[in-house]
Every structure is written in C-alpha cells, then in structure tokens.
Amino acid sequence: MVGFRFVCTLSIAPRDLRLLLQKLKDQGVDLKPFESVLISPLFSRPETIRLVRKLKEDGTIKNLYFDSGGYQVQKGIIGYHALCNQLLHFYRKNNWADYYILPDYPPTSLDSPEEIQLKVRLTVEGGRQFYWELPSHLRDKTIGVIHGRSLDEIHYCLVNYKRLGIKQLGFGSFGTRGSDSSINILDKRSLESIAFIRCLYPEIRLHIFGVGNPPTAYVLSTTGVTSFDSSGWIKAAAYGNIYFPFTRAYNVSFRRLEKGKGTLSEDAFLQLKDLTGHECPFCRDFREISKSRDKRVLHNLLSMAETVEALNKVNMQPEARNIILQWSPNYTKLLR
Ligand SMILES: [Zn+2]
Numbered sequence: 001m002v003g004f005r006f007v008c009t010l011s012i013a014p015r016d017l018r019l020l021l022q023k024l025k026d027q028g029v030d031l032k033p034f035e036s037v038l039i040s041p042l043f044s045r046p047e048t049i050r051l052v053r054k055l056k057e058d059g060t061i062k063n064l065y066f067d068s069g070g071y072q073v074q075k076g077i078i079g080y081h082a083l084c085n086q087l088l089h090f091y092r093k094n095n096w097a098d099y100y101i102l103p104d105y106p107p108t109s110l111d112s113p114e115e116i117q118l119k120v121r122l123t124v125e126g127g128r129q130f131y132w133e134l135p136s137h138l139r140d141k142t143i144g145v146i147h148g149r150s151l152d153e154i155h156y157c158l159v160n161y162k163r164l165g166i167k168q169l170g171f172g173s174f175g176t177r178g179s180d181s182s183i184n185i186l187d188k189r190s191l192e193s194i195a196f197i198r199c200l201y202p203e204i205r206l207h208i209f210g211v212g213n214p215p216t217a218y219v220l221s222t223t224g225v226t227s228f229d230s231s232g233w234i235k236a237a238a239y240g241n242i243y244f245p246f247t248r249a250y251n252v253s254f255r256r257l258e259k260g261k262g263t264l265s266e267d268a269f270l271q272l273k274d275l276t277g278h279e280c281p282f283c284r285d286f287r288e289i290s291k292s293r294d295k296r297v298l299h300n301l302l303s304m305a306e307t308v309e310a311l312n313k314v315n316m317q318p319e320a321r322n323i324i325l326q327w328s329p330n331y332t333k334l335l336r
Pocket residue numbers: 278279280281282283284299300302
C-alpha cells in the first residue's frame with residue numbers, strides 16, 4: 001500500500017545537496033528523507049538537474065516530481081505562455097521522472113474574483129492542450145493542477161481533468177501571505193476545498209503543493225490526501241528555527257531581540273525531545289544546533305520524515321493531537 005508521502009522540495013545548490021546526503025550517510029541515518037523529491041527543472045541549474053538525475057538512477061531518489069514552475073508565474077518571473085512552451089520542450093526531452101506537473105497559473109489573495117477566474121481557466125485550458133502535446137507514455141505520469149477559491153472553480157477544474165482521464169491531481173490554491181502574497185497558508189477554506197475534491201472524485205490521488213510543517217502534515221493526513229511537498233524544513237533552518245515531530249517551528253538561534261513565545265530555551269528543547277521521542281545525530285547538543293544551520297536543516301528534515309512515518313502507522317493520532325494541542329495551539333482550529 002502506498003502511504004501518505006512527504007515530498008521534499010529541493011531548491012538548493014548541488015554542492016549543498018551533496019553535503020547533506022554525505023552527512024546523513026556519515027551518521028548512518030536510517031530514514032531516507034530524499035526518497036521523494038520535487039524540483040522545478042526550468043528554474044534549476046543544469047548542474048542540479050544532472051545531480052538529481054544521477055540520484056534517481058542510483059536509487060537514492062525513488063519518486064521524482066517535476067514541478068511546473070507555476071510559482072515563478074505567480075511571482076511574475078515568467079509569463080504563463082512562455083512557461084507552457086519551455087516546459088513542454090523540457091518534458092519531451094526528459095522522460096526519467098516519475099511525475100510531471102502540468103503548467104498552472106496560481107491566483108493570489110490579492111487577485112479580484114475576475115482575475116482568479118481567468119487564471120483558473122488558463123490553467124485548465126493550457127493544461128489540457130499541454131497534456132495532448134505530451135508523448136503518450138508521459139500522459140499517465142501527469143498531475144493536473146486544481147486552482148480556484150470558489151467551489152465552482154474547483155468543480156470546473158475537476159470536471160475537465162476527469163474528462164482527460166488524469167489519475168493524479170494537485171491542489172495549490174491556498175490563502176497566501178507575505179509582502180508579495182506568495183507564501184501559502186493552510187486555512188479552513190483550503191481544507192473545505194480539499195474535502196470537496198475528495199468527495200467529488202474519491203478515487204483520485206491528490207497531492208498538495210507547497211505547504212507543510214509537522215502540524216500541517218498531521219492536518220493534511222486526516223483529509224485523505226496522498227502526498228504534499230514542502231521546503232519548510234530548509235527555510236525554517238535558515239531563520240534559525242527548528243521543529244520536532246508534530247510541533248511548529250521554534251527559534252533557537254536567538255536572533256530575535258526579545259525571547260518571546262516563539263523561542264525555545266534549552267530546558268524546553270530537552271522537554272520536547274523527550275515528549276516526541278525524537279533522537280537524531282544533529283540535535284544532540286542544544287548549543288550546536290543553535291549555531292549550525294546545517295544541523296538545523298538535517299534535524300528539521302528528519303523531524304518531518306519522522307512525522308510522516310508516524311502518520312503512516314495506526315494509532316498515532318491521539319498522541320500526535322496531544323503534542324499539537326500543547327505545543328502548536330494555533331493549529332488547533334484546523335484539527336477535526
Ligand atoms: Zn534531531
């Protein structure tokens with residue numbers, strides 16, 4: 001049986017990726033956090049693509065997702081039609097991935113209802129044309145992207161993808177925040193949309209794009225989605241933050257001036273290790289993880305992989321809920 005899957009979003013330099021893999025190997029870590037990986041090939045260096053291909057061929061990566069680059073369209077880095085053309089060219093030449101995400105045009109929270117409607121229509125129409133222009137052996141590996149804030153828009157995406165016979169869909173329309181509205185947040189409305197998709201199309205394998213820390217992984221696992229991708233592990237580490245299985249991120253680098261609710265003292269750190277039963281070679285020493293970004297990156301990655309591994313076991317739910325209620329109360333409203 002295929003379980004709930006964490007897909008690691010890779011947007012790091014090849015040198016850094018090699019280093020992380022080497023450190024995991026040197027420490028004899030059993031978990032394989034890089035088994036499922038997502039990259040945006042149009043926005044990755046050729047060197048990264050070569051390395052990822054090698055890792056796919058030697059079996060380090062088992063599930064490789066090519067992302068469309070919709071995020072770059074959302075940020076205005078590339079136009080939607082240019083993206084479709086370049087992506088088609090790349091997909092046709094590279095048949096070594098496991099999943100091919102169709103092009104999409106993600107709306108943001110700043111868009112008017114008319115703008116959202118237009119982006120949803122362009123996503124579906126562009127995706128449909130793209131699908132037929134792909135070689136037939138790649139069509140079964142495609143993931144159609146569902147956008148839309150209203151249920152009507154989501155319904156429109158579903159009906160069209162169903163007609164094409166696509167077996168896997170991805171949902172990417174979240175509330176957004178950040179100065180350029182490009183940070184996805186999982187809110188009640190997105191959860192309702194996910195429930196609607198599951199209800200209308202229960203047999204579909206559903207991937208969730210670009211959200212996720214351990215508590216959101218828990219919330220997503222209760223909605224029946226099959227996978228999600230996140231780069232939260234590396235971003236959190238860069239800001240000096242760490243999370244444990246089922247907890248939100250806490251700051252340990254003490255870059256913030258005042259030590260508020262978001263920071264973690266050494267005592268609380270030890271308490272969390274005990275409560276979650278988490279042990280890894282990168283969080284043995286509080287001072288070291290406070291100072292070393294690499295240690296935080298690997299610890300966060302392993303905490304995320306452990307969270308998902310635990311969610312694939314039966315009877316983990318009550319324990320996970322308790323940790324979330326106690327250590328990540330902001331997520332309580334999303335629990336069912
Ligand atoms: Zn650790």
